[in-house]
Amino acid sequence: GQCVRVCPTGALVENPEIDKVYEALNNPKKHVVVQTAPATRIALGEEFGLKPGDIVTGKMVAALKQLGFDKVFDTQFSADLTIMEEGTELVKRLEKGENLPLFTSCCPSWILAVEKFYPELIPNISTARSPQQMFGSVAKHYYTKKAGIAPEDLFVVSIMPCISKKFERTRPEFDDDVDAVLTTRELSRMIKEAGIDFTKLEEEKYDSPLGESTGAATIFAATGGVMEAALRTAYSLLTGEELKGDAVEFTAVRGLEGIKESAIEINGKTVKIAVANGIGNAKKLIEKIKNGEAKYEFVEVMACPGGCACGGGQPYTDDPDFRQKRIEGVYENDKNSPKRKSHENEEVKKMYEEYYEKPYSEKAHHELHTHYASRRIEY
Ligand code: SF4
Numbered sequence: 001g002q003c004v005r006v007c008p009t010g011a012l013v014e015n016p017e018i019d020k021v022y023e024a025l026n027n028p029k030k031h032v033v034v035q036t037a038p039a040t041r042i043a044l045g046e047e048f049g050l051k052p053g054d055i056v057t058g059k060m061v062a063a064l065k066q067l068g069f070d071k072v073f074d075t076q077f078s079a080d081l082t083i084m085e086e087g088t089e090l091v092k093r094l095e096k097g098e099n100l101p102l103f104t105s106c107c108p109s110w111i112l113a114v115e116k117f118y119p120e121l122i123p124n125i126s127t128a129r130s131p132q133q134m135f136g137s138v139a140k141h142y143y144t145k146k147a148g149i150a151p152e153d154l155f156v157v158s159i160m161p162c163i164s165k166k167f168e169r170t171r172p173e174f175d176d177d178v179d180a181v182l183t184t185r186e187l188s189r190m191i192k193e194a195g196i197d198f199t200k201l202e203e204e205k206y207d208s209p210l211g212e213s214t215g216a217a218t219i220f221a222a223t224g225g226v227m228e229a230a231l232r233t234a235y236s237l238l239t240g241e242e243l244k245g246d247a248v249e250f251t252a253v254r255g256l257e258g259i260k261e262s263a264i265e266i267n268g269k270t271v272k273i274a275v276a277n278g279i280g281n282a283k284k285l286i287e288k289i290k291n292g293e294a295k296y297e298f299v300e301v302m303a304c305p306g307g308c309a310c311g312g313g314q315p316y317t318d319d320p321d322f323r324q325k326r327i328e329g330v331y332e333n334d335k336n337s338p339k340r341k342s343h344e345n346e347e348v349k350k351m352y353e354e355y356y357e358k359p360y361s362e363k364a365h366h367e368l369h370t371h372y373a374s375r376r377i378e379y
Helices: 009-014 016-025 038-042 044-048 057-066 075-096 108-117 119-124 131-147 164-169 184-193 215-221 225-239 279-290 322-335 346-356 362-368
Strands: 031-036 071-074 154-160 180-183 259-266 269-277 298-302
Touching: 016 031, 016 154, 016 180, 016 184, 031 057, 031 075, 031 131, 038 044, 038 057, 038 075, 038 184, 038 215, 038 322, 044 184, 057 071, 057 184, 071 075, 075 131, 075 215, 075 225, 075 346, 075 362, 108 119, 108 164, 108 279, 131 154, 131 164, 131 346, 131 362, 154 164, 154 184, 164 180, 180 184, 215 225, 215 322, 225 259, 225 269, 225 298, 259 279, 269 279, 279 298, 346 362
Parallel strands: 031 071, 031 154, 154 180, 269 298
Antiparallel strands: 259 269
């Protein structure tokens, strides 16, 4: 790729990851692709005078194209893929009654907390890689084959609302699939450095084949969203029927409450679910489970209060209601999506047909799942 403008020298030394990205963009041998997390599109606008929750998807895509990325892809594509894998895993565990509750695995701060403080819960954590890492793996294995690119020429950049995603990328089991992680704030800096007038940009669309997504992927950005997205697909897998219209909305798991609990009837069985909003609430929830006060089949944990929409890499704001506003943007985005269930994503379906065969296949296990190990700290 070709970068539109070389970074001013001062900025290069300040941030080695931005430095790496500029270098790749300026290296004609590299094919540089970027993925954008669900939470980026409802907050990036704040850096350019817009309000928290304003949806800037098309302008963000346009800005990334101007910055010189060869393909602009979407982490929401791999969020839908995560649901295909994790939804299947949930259904299998429910059928066998094994390792329940299933805990979500897309937040690296939560995973680290489990490895350090609750390693006995490791068998309960979903083995599905996070959307960021699924994207990295799919880009390296599936996309390079399809596009005829040598894997060593591919450079994968993530734009994330999260500082922990920088750590996640370096975990040895992920084989350097993702080459650099920039926060939403760091992306805004690149856009400013390139002199792009963000609010005036014409909206553009994500590239294919890793660019399509559904409303289910969009809501990954809000606390309760991964749970809701998984339920939309698990319902279909378990009953063979589809939730229609607004029936896809599981409002009991939405909102900024610390711990949200609900129960859903599927096929005459009750599935008990809980969402821990923030790592402090996860601790409380685990205590409740351990002392027998509560029993669940499926639990979502996100370390940041509000979820990734309010992650540590998002724009700074002095709006006291930013959490609420960003989350409203997330659900508005879902409502406006023509498709709202991950299993309706055509590009994901096509990838299974062409490559992974089906969710939970052997190839999927190798490339889309992972394992965890105790890092218990003894005091
Ligand atoms: Fe990162 Fe926070 Fe989202 Fe966890 S909840 S993935 S720490 S932004």
